[in-house]
Amino acid sequence: MKKILLLSYAALLLAAPLPAQAPVETAAQHDSRMQWWRDGKFGMFIHYGLYSGLAGELEGKKYDGAAEWIQAHSGADFDTYKREAMPRFTPRSGMADEWVSLAKEAGCTYVVLTSRHHEGFNLFETPGYDFNAKTCNGIDVVDEYVAACEKYGLKTGLYFSIIDWNHPDYDPTGSGISYPKGNLEAAARGERQFGNHDRYKDYLLTTFRQLLDSHRVDLIWWDFSQPTFEGDAAWGASRLMKALFDKYPMAIQNNRLYASNNLQHDGVMQPTPLWKGDYTTPEHYIPPTGIDGDWEVCQTLNGTWGYSADNDRWKSLDELIRELVDVVSRGGNFLLNIGPMADGTVPAESVRLFRGIGAWMAANGEAVYGTRANPFDSEFAWGRVTRKGPDTLYLFLYAQPEGGIIELPATFAAEPAATRLTDGMPLRIEQDPTTGICRIDVSSLTIDSPAVVVKLSGTMNAAE
Ligand code: FHN
Numbered sequence: 121m122k123k124i125l126l127l128s129y130a131a132l133l134l135a136a137p138l139p140a141q142a143p144v145e146t147a148a149q150h151d152s153r154m155q156w157w158r159d160g161k162f163g164m165f166i167h168y169g170l171y172s173g174l175a176g177e178l179e180g181k182k183y184d185g186a187a188e189w190i191q192a193h194s195g196a197d198f199d200t201y202k203r204e205a206m207p208r209f210t211p212r213s214g215m216a217d218e219w220v221s222l223a224k225e226a227g228c229t230y231v232v233l234t235s236r237h238h239e240g241f242n243l244f245e246t247p248g249y250d251f252n253a254k255t256c257n258g259i260d261v262v263d264e265y266v267a268a269c270e271k272y273g274l275k276t277g278l279y280f281s282i283i284d285w286n287h288p289d290y291d292p293t294g295s296g297i298s299y300p301k302g303n304l305e306a307a308a309r310g311e312r313q314f315g316n317h318d319r320y321k322d323y324l325l326t327t328f329r330q331l332l333d334s335h336r337v338d339l340i341w342w343d344f345s346q347p348t349f350e351g352d353a354a355w356g357a358s359r360l361m362k363a364l365f366d367k368y369p370m371a372i373q374n375n376r377l378y379a380s381n382n383l384q385h386d387g388v389m390q391p392t393p394l395w396k397g398d399y400t401t402p403e404h405y406i407p408p409t410g411i412d413g414d415w416e417v418c419q420t421l422n423g424t425w426g427y428s429a430d431n432d433r434w435k436s437l438d439e440l441i442r443e444l445v446d447v448v449s450r451g452g453n454f455l456l457n458i459g460p461m462a463d464g465t466v467p468a469e470s471v472r473l474f475r476g477i478g479a480w481m482a483a484n485g486e487a488v489y490g491t492r493a494n495p496f497d498s499e500f501a502w503g504r505v506t507r508k509g510p511d512t513l514y515l516f517l518y519a520q521p522e523g524g525i526i527e528l529p530a531t532f533a534a535e536p537a538a539t540r541l542t543d544g545m546p547l548r549i550e551q552d553p554t555t556g557i558c559r560i561d562v563s564s565l566t567i568d569s570p571a572v573v574v575k576l577s578g579t580m581n582a583a584e
Contacts, residue, residue, distance in 0.1 A: 143365050153370050154398060154414060156275060157339070159490040160229030161448050162481070163277065164474070165418055165457035166219055167425040168261070169237045170201070173208030173462035176428035187459065188237050188426030189298070191285060197302025198286040198312070201239070208462055211259045215464025220268035222458075222466060226474040227481030229489070232277030232341045232455060233265050235331055237426075240284035246330050249323070251286070266335045277339035278331065282324060282355045282377065288313055289320035295349035321356040328360055332367045340364055342376040342397070350379045351396075372398050374416070391415075399453075406443060410450035410493060417447045418455040421470055427459035434469050437476040441570040444477065444488070445516050449504035451493030480569060483542050487514035487573045495580070496529060503571060511579040514541065516571040517562060524563025526574075531556055536578025540565060547574060 145153070171188040178194045178201075185193065191201045216233075223231045236242045244262035245254035254260045262278065269276040284290045285300050291314045292299035306312045314320075331337075342360075351357045357377040364371055375397030376382065381389055385405045391413040392400045399414035406417050421440070422433045440456065447454040456477075458470045481488065491506035491514065499505075502521035506514045515526060531551045538549040538560045548561040565572055 143369065150394070154372065157230070157372050157399075157453065158414065158492075160275065161453055161488050161491070162226075162228050162444060163230040163232060163416075163453065163455040164219070164223035164226065164228045165279075165425070165455045166231065166233040166265075166460065167237070167279075167427075167457060168211075168460045168464065169234055169243065169426065170205040170209045170239055170241045171237070171426040172460060173210065174205050175208075175462065176424075176430055178204055182430060184428075184431075185424065186426065187424045187428035187431070188234075188239075190426075191239055191300050192298045195301030197300060197306045200302060201286070201300070205239075206256060209253075209257065210463045211253060211257050211261055212463040212465075213259055213264065215460065216261060216264040217268045217271070218464070218466060219458065219460065220265065220272050220274060222471060222474050223274060224272040226478040227485055227488075228274060228456075230275035230277055230339065231265075231269055232279050232339065233262065234279040234281070235262050236284075236327075237279070237281045238283040238285050240281070240286040240290075242327065242331075244331055244335065246327055249327065260334075262331070262335050266337075275338040276336065277341055278335070278337050279341040279343060280328060280331070281343050282360075283344065284320065284324075287320055287323060289316045289323065291315050291317035291320065294354065295346050297346060297349070317354075321359075325356055325359050325363060329363050332363060337368060337371055339372045339374075341374050344376040344382065345379045347379040351377060374399055374401050376401060389415075402452075406446050407450065407452070410452060414453075415451070416453035416455050417443075418457065419443060420457045420459075421473055425457055425459055427461050427467065432469075434473065437473055438570040440473060441477060441480050442518065445504050445571050448488050448491065449494050449499075449506050449516065480571075484571070484573045487516065487541060487575070500526075502526060511577060513576040513580070515560070515574040515576060517565065517567055517574065518571055519567055520565070521562065524561060526560040526562055528558045528560070528576075529556060530558050531581045532558065532578035533581060534578060536576055538574055538576050541573035541575045549576070 167188055171190055174190050176183055176187045178190050178196060183190050183193045220231055235244055240251060242252035245260050246252045266276050283297060307314055345354060355377055375392040378396040382401050382403045389400060389402055389407055389411050391411055399416055400411050402417050404419060421435055422431050424431050444454045458466055460466050487506055491508045494505040495507045503518040504516040531553050536549055538547040539545060551558040
């Protein structure tokens with residue numbers, strides 16, 4: 121595979137002066153590389169960094185909203201931020217095992233940990249740059265995390281912030297992204313420099329290579345770009361992508377080395393062209409009709425990615441399970457976040473919710489893993505649909521349909537069978553070839569979970 125990719129790179133470079141972007145591969149090679157991710161469906165996102173110790177409070181002032189943005193929201197300069205945050209950040213050996221074990225229990229098939237967030241603090245050893253957890257706290261958090269993913273058999277994802285509010289060469293002026301006011305003022309006083317953004321891009325590539333050389337990854341979650349600040353001009357995107365695929369040709373990457381409407385909360389999001397990344401990343405938003413191509417919704421449990429001590433706006437278990445089903449039935453993946461505390465402890469409510477999802481997934485995961493989107497033209501008032509191969513549908517009942525009868529605009533080559541997924545209880549089903557309607561009597565089912573699943577086995581005839 122790697123030889124094919126490298127030859128493809130060579131062909132690309134010879135054929136056009138364009139920088140090498142994402143892998144040049146056939147559709148079949150792309151499908152093979154994406155297979156585990158497309159089938160895996162459900163991942164855990166982990167936001168852990170210096171901000172976790174601050175927990176939404178800095179210099180005695182509380183900041184609502186995204187706790188991992190507290191330096192930008194407070195305007196603290198680098199020295200103030202380090203002075204306040206470092207003593208409160210107390211990573212504990214063994215915490216990563218707890219995170220990944222919880223992900224496994226919840227039914228996640230992959231995990232994505234912030235290896236570095238916008239504060240620029242690396243959770244892995246970065247020789248030549250001391251602002252990292254190994255130097256400061258004696259623990260390479262990413263080392264322990266990758267080992268835990270291996271131990272529990274989950275795919276290893278790493279989030280890699282390309283934004284860096286504290287690196288001396290990072291130049292925020294091109295990005296228009298919120299930047300710690302204190303650092304701008306320090307630069308005005310000549311106490312810090314930026315503007316040599318090319319040197320920052322070199323640092324970014326060096327640091328990314330250090331990450332890859334010491335840790336095996338299956339997925340990179342870049343974050344994030346703006347229309348005015350993206351790609352090679354902002355980050356040296358081609359070099360970063362090449363570094364990834366030279367080392368791990370089967371790895372997967374998201375689309376955020378380039379700007380995209382990830383934060384859009386209405387309408388139809390644009391799919392990602394493959395040279396910009398492998399999938400689109402709607403955030404805190406479930407596209408009502410999905411997105412063409414591969415896509416993944418990232419979502420929090422309570423509105424903030426990093427740990428916030430005062431935030432108790434937790435979602436309900438039912439709400440989260442239905443979000444998972446909504447996403448998967450529309451053809452997407454669901455990446456659900458935890459924000460561990462200062463020492464890596466997972467907040468009790470996060471543990472409860474993930475375990476609750478795990479209990480539902482243990483009984484119904486067959487209807488999620490390895491499935492593809494609802495094959496029908498629209499959704500149904502009673503719930504959602506997924507499809508597995510040519511001859512299996514899964515119907516997720518959020519509520520009883522009118523009259524206790526599900527009507528599907530489908531007929532089947534032979535007599536189909538319908539059963540309750542959890543125990544195989546048979547349900548009455550009939551199809552009417554003249555009307556093209558299949559009816560399933562679900563009146564006997566009690567809707568005693570966020571989604572009760574009916575398995576429909578039969579080879580669907582092509583839609584008339
Ligand atoms: O700025 C980050 C934010 O802190 C968080 O990491 C999210 C997760 O998708 N990404 C960026 C906002 O889009």
